[in-house]
Amino acid sequence: MSMLAYDGTAMLGRQLLRLRNNPGLLILTQTMPISMLLFFGYVFGSALAVPGEAYRSFLVPGLLVATASGGIMAGMFQAAQDTHRGVTDRFRTLPVSRAAVPLGQAAADLVATALGTVPFVLVGLAVGWRVEGSALAAVGAFALLLLFRFACTWAGIHLGLLTRNEEAAGQLGGATFLLPLLSSAYIPTSGLPGWLRTVAEWNPISAVATALRDLFGNAPVPAGAAWPVAHPVAGSLVWCAVLLGVFVPLAVRQYAHGER
């Protein structure tokens, strides 16, 4: 275990160095959610029945979660790139704990996410979003957000190690952009036709978005929703546990075995 901690820290250090060598990348990844907040909040928001400010308060937590689900894409791309460039194979020939490489990557992604969330939240505050609940609940909301991101990144790492090809990972990763569209990230699910509403509410993004809105005090938990959305915090935790329980072992196994 101490070997895992040591190697994991070294791998985390590697990823953080990459971040420091390329600070522009971190800024770049945050321009997308910020511009989406402005477009959705002001352009689309103007056509909605709800007042603009209320929609933007609804949208900020949703976009936070949608961006967190981008961990699938980020994890996938990074793992595929390392594999494609032969870096993964070199790590495999080193006396390094088998879980350390993916763990270091996921942990570094968490640091980057935490840093990247700051400018987004500032823009959110500027467009009228507020923490309307307790400070403690708000801290819980951010912790839940990071946990969800961590789980998504592990899923991405597994897929990236499977794909082994940056371009394919980029293409496939782009498709994950669609996931939040069928959830309550951008819209309330209550208006959806029955079966579509069920699908959207079983999307893990819906549970986490609802949990964040609940914890921030931005919007009440919708009535008559599916279980993960009706009990958003518990639902979110279960979803994260499921994702981690499935993808951590898979990613570590895939890393350890490679193409053998």
Place this chain on the structure above:
Amino acid sequence: MTSTYAVLSEGLEKRFGQVHALRGLDLAVAEGTVCGILGPNGAGKTTAVGLLTTLLRPDAGSARVAGHDLVREAAAVRRRIGVTGQDTSIDGDLTGRQNLRLFGRLHRVRGPAGRSAELLDRFGLTEAADRPASTWSGGMRRRLDLAASLIRRPDVLFLDEPTTGLDPVSRTLIWDVVRGLTDEGTTVLLTTQYLEEADRLADDIALVDRGRVTQTGSPAQLKALVGAHAEVVVPDAGALAKAAAVLDRLTGAQPTLDHERNAVGAVSKDPTLTIPLLVRALDTAGVPLLDVSLRPPTLDDVFLRLTEPAPEKTETTETTTEQTAQTGTTGTAGERERAA
């Protein structure tokens, strides 16, 4: 299983789907020596390195590397080896120095910063050390790759075609380093397509063809397996056929004709062939001569002769197809490698 062999493999086999990349690799590399694995594209060289460095799991056979079983003690093997693969495998987003320090930490090197600086200096990379490796030239990246494999002095160093596509400066530098390593007790196993490289560096050569070791020995021993290379130059094309007939008879090998130079050559299968013998025979046959030469075989000659496909060795009939079959083999072997 004695400890005097740094690498000892028996019957290693590896399949990738339909492709039988290794068909029973037997290899014994003595400690502190450089072993060159020589073979055409697709012979299984890279697969052999993949297996011996724990990247791939063998389908059959066993091996000990640095005294540890490859499969059961993979972690112990990894602590004792250094690997430089065919493609550069350093992190381009990190600087050269950051790369080396990272590998130093992962190898539990005491004072990774000092060791990194030392290696950067030894490989002539100090000046570029703090720029991202992605901005470096191919030769510099290869050198960094090798430096990363040496961060903790390995018991066994694996180099997969370490100088393929390199400029002469980087190549010479890498050769110097490899030669110096054995003085420090490191065993080196290197694959190469360059005969000159094997000739210069290797104490022993294992000739690999189609997933098997077909021949082993020192460069000198391998050359002794093949007779001298005889060449006769005649004044006109008319005498060429006559000269070829004499050469065919004396060398026991199919001569190759060079119509531009009116020259005919053959790698002799008879080690007792001498120039006087050759001249006398040509003179008796009435072949006018411009030049006659007999030079020791190069590893090229060895390579061409010993990697030929020869399931049944009928010395006289096989010779015609020898040269054409050779080029044919390389082609299909290349395809095999791509498929793998």
